[in-house]
Amino acid sequence: MKASESRYCRCLYFTTSSLARKVEKLAAGIWKQAGLSPSHAYLLMVVLEEPGIQPGSLAAELQLTPSTITRLLEKLEAKKLVVRTSEGKLTNVYPTPKAKELLPVLKQSVYDFHQQYVSILGKDESDVFIRNMNKMADKLEG
Amino acid sequence: MKASESRYCRCLYFTTSSLARKVEKLAAGIWKQAGLSPSHAYLLMVVLEEPGIQPGSLAAELQLTPSTITRLLEKLEAKKLVVRTSEGKLTNVYPTPKAKELLPVLKQSVYDFHQQYVSILGKDESDVFIRNMNKMADKLEG
DNA sequence: CCTTATTAATTGTACATACAACTATAGTAA
DNA sequence: TTACTATAGTTGTATGTACAATTAATAAGG
Numbered sequence: 001m002k003a004s005e006s007r008y009c010r011c012l013y014f015t016t017s018s019l020a021r022k023v024e025k026l027a028a029g030i031w032k033q034a035g036l037s038p039s040h041a042y043l044l045m046v047v048l049e050e051p052g053i054q055p056g057s058l059a060a061e062l063q064l065t066p067s068t069i070t071r072l073l074e075k076l077e078a079k080k081l082v083v084r085t086s087e088g089k090l091t092n093v094y095p096t097p098k099a100k101e102l103l104p105v106l107k108q109s110v111y112d113f114h115q116q117y118v119s120i121l122g123k124d125e126s127d128v129f130i131r132n133m134n135k136m137a138d139k140l141e142g
Numbered sequence: 143m144k145a146s147e148s149r150y151c152r153c154l155y156f157t158t159s160s161l162a163r164k165v166e167k168l169a170a171g172i173w174k175q176a177g178l179s180p181s182h183a184y185l186l187m188v189v190l191e192e193p194g195i196q197p198g199s200l201a202a203e204l205q206l207t208p209s210t211i212t213r214l215l216e217k218l219e220a221k222k223l224v225v226r227t228s229e230g231k232l233t234n235v236y237p238t239p240k241a242k243e244l245l246p247v248l249k250q251s252v253y254d255f256h257q258q259y260v261s262i263l264g265k266d267e268s269d270v271f272i273r274n275m276n277k278m279a280d281k282l283e284g
Numbered sequence: 285c286c287t288t289a290t291t292a293a294t295t296g297t298a299c300a301t302a303c304a305a306c307t308a309t310a311g312t313a314a
Numbered sequence: 315t316t317a318c319t320a321t322a323g324t325t326g327t328a329t330g331t332a333c334a335a336t337t338a339a340t341a342a343g344g
Contacts, residue, residue, distance in 0.1 A: 001202040003279035007188070008204075011252075012259050012268065013169040013180050015275045018205040020162035021331080022282045027155040038155050039300065046149070056322060060143040062150075063160040068301050070324055075299090089309035089322050110153075117154050120281055126154065129274060133157045136271060137145035139262055140164045163301080181330065198292060210331050212294055217329095231292050231339040 023117075030113045034105045039064075043072050044099060045106055047082055052092040165259075172255045176247045181206075185214050186241060187248055189224055194234040 003022075008014035027038040034041060039062075046061055047053060055069045062069070073093060076082045081099040085092050118126055145164075150156035169180040176183060181204075188203055189195060197211045204211070215235060218224045223241040227234050260268055 001205075002283065003205055004276040006203050006205060007191075008184060009276050010272060011184075011256075012272055013165055013255065014184065014204075015272050015279070016158070016162045016165045017181075019275050019279045019282075020158045021205070022279055023155055023158045025332095026282065037299075039159075042150060042156065049149075054322080055324095061148050062156075063143075063145055063148060063163070064300095065302055066323065067303075067325080071300075071302095074324095086323085089307095091323065113155065114153075117282075121278055126278075129278060130152060130154060130157050132271060132274065133161050134146040134151050136263055136268075137157070137161045137164055140161075140168065140259075141144065167302095179329075196292080197294090206330095207332055208293060209295080209333075213330075213332095216294095228293085231337095233293065 026116065027113055030116065031109050034102060034109050040072055040076060041106060041109065043069070044076060044081055044095070044102075045110075047076075047093050048095045048099060048103055048106075051094050055091055055093065058093070168258065169255055172258065173251050175254075176244060176251050182214055182218060183248060183251065185211070186218060186223055186237070186244075187252075189218075189235050190237045190241060190245055190248075193236050197233055197235065200235070 003009060003015070003018050006014065006018075024038065031038050031041045036044065042062060043058060046058060050057075055066060055073065058064075059066045059069045064072075073082060073084060077084065080096055081102070083094050083096060085094070121129065145151060145157070145160050148156065148160075166180065173180050173183045178186065184204060185200060188200060192199075197208055197215065200206075201208045201211045206214075215224060215226060219226060222238055223244070225236050225238060227236070263271065
């Protein structure tokens with residue numbers, strides 16, 4: 001059964017969550033080549049772009065809660081991809097050399113993922129669609 | 143930080159998943175009055191509309207995997223809201239009287255949730271938006 | 285009829301995520 | 315200085331979800 005054939009296809013909850021699961025799955029397939037789940041990958045990319053960034057900023061940037069960030073960082077630390085150093089009540093997160101080596105693969109994955117969904121959804125359509133989703137997300141936290 | 147200000151706000155993965163979390167949160171607040179999480183509530187409503195329905199059909203209808211349906215049903219069964227009877231390799235799921243009593247609250251929650259997001263997103267906008275999400279979801283599983 | 289394949293559902297296990305409670309540091313007011 | 319408050323981060327615990335493996339029952343092929 002297609003999503004649009006469900007009896008709840010007119011409901012915002014059903015629609016957003018089932019779409020998110022489909023997109024997550026697509027993304028997971030792509031990032032498997034980097035050995036990471038999508039959320040770990042995005043987190044790591046932010047750390048690579050901004051070495052020393054604090055968990056609080058990561059939470060804001062990725063729209064996740066601080067506790068989730070802690071949990072993701074634990075995993076990345078176990079994989080020797082980041083290190084945390086703490087001074088006072090602040091914590092800084094740095095990428096390891098191993099993470100830096102991974103950067104090309106990460107960038108490639110971003111590219112591949114983008115290519116893939118553009119080829120499925122269409123360039124302009126996906127662009128407009130994503131813009132709309134952001135608009136909706138913004139309204140929901142007003 | 144708003145979702146649209148994140149450095150990944152142009153990425154389909156980031157956008158859909160963060161939007162889904164916001165919608166989930168809104169829905170969870172509403173369905174708390176029924177004492178259920180959104181996914182349990184929708185599952186229960188399908189069972190109420192179609193008593194005796196099989197887990198496989200529930201999975202198709204709700205766009206979830208069979209194992210997830212099993213897990214959700216376990217919880218609902220523990221709360222005495224559904225019962226499972228199995229004949230051969232098929233399982234039938236029925237609502238209990240307690241579930242039937244809950245029906246008005248469930249319907250009210252659907253209504254409240256709809257009112258709430260329409261008031262935030264706008265009637266026509268949310269309508270068009272949801273239709274678009276379904277279109278995208280359909281393309282993603284082609 | 286027996287064997288093989290298919291299907292329906294459940295289990296073991298793992299993961300991403302969040303909330304509430306907690307620690308520890310920093311800032312502020314008396 | 316001391317006491318209160320606010321902030322940053324981490325833990326304990328729970329939830330929803332899925333994959334892979336497993337059971338159990340039906341269907342198909344020889």
